[in-house]
Amino acid sequence: MYIQLALDRMTMDEAIHVTEEVYHEIDWIEVGTSLIKEYGVQSIERLKKEFPNKLLVADMKTMDNAAYECQMCFEAGADIMTAMGVAPNITVKTCLDEAKKRKKRVMIDLLNVHETLLPSLLEYKEAIFCLHVSKDEQELFGFNAARFPMFLEEMQGRTWAIAGGISLDSLDMVKQLQPYVVIIGSAITKAENKQKAAQTLKQAIFARRSHG
């Protein structure tokens, strides 16, 4: 199980500082959507420059304009980009094609994907799927991704990630689900002692680390 650190709602300097603090506890770095919106693709460039040895995920949440957005984020240094599963199928497919051309990958965010749409997305065997509970659902409804995860059966045999309000409290449940990637943002980035928070989370995960 890999740990992906999600960097959101902070300045670029804070993002770099947090990553330095927890560098040894995490595997992948996510340039959060909020950083990309606030600072543009320079946020991707800067994080790749600072941390060239970590795999970098650009949380573009692409909904349209796939070729252009892929070019922007991959040229800036992203190793993986995210596309929304609810986007038109041609958009998702174009992201996968663009990624393949460059030997990069796409994470398909299943946020708000209806079960009738899922089968067409599961055709993309090379994708990483992300079971995601949104920030708004977390903050306004108290949901988190480990509590009522959807599409677990469908994820069997696939490469998949889980995201949305995951913390030490929900980690036992996450471990049982055995995702390929566990995406953690606020539980680390908003903790008073970020290094300690990341260390504790990693120790809890490492106790049953199965691959990676």
Ligand SMILES: O=C([C@H](O)CO)[C@H](O)[C@H](O)COP(=O)(O)O
């Ligand atoms: O994708 C995310 C969210 O939509 C905000 O852009 C976060 O990366 C994801 O939710 C992980 O962050 P936490 O929920 O704070 O753990």
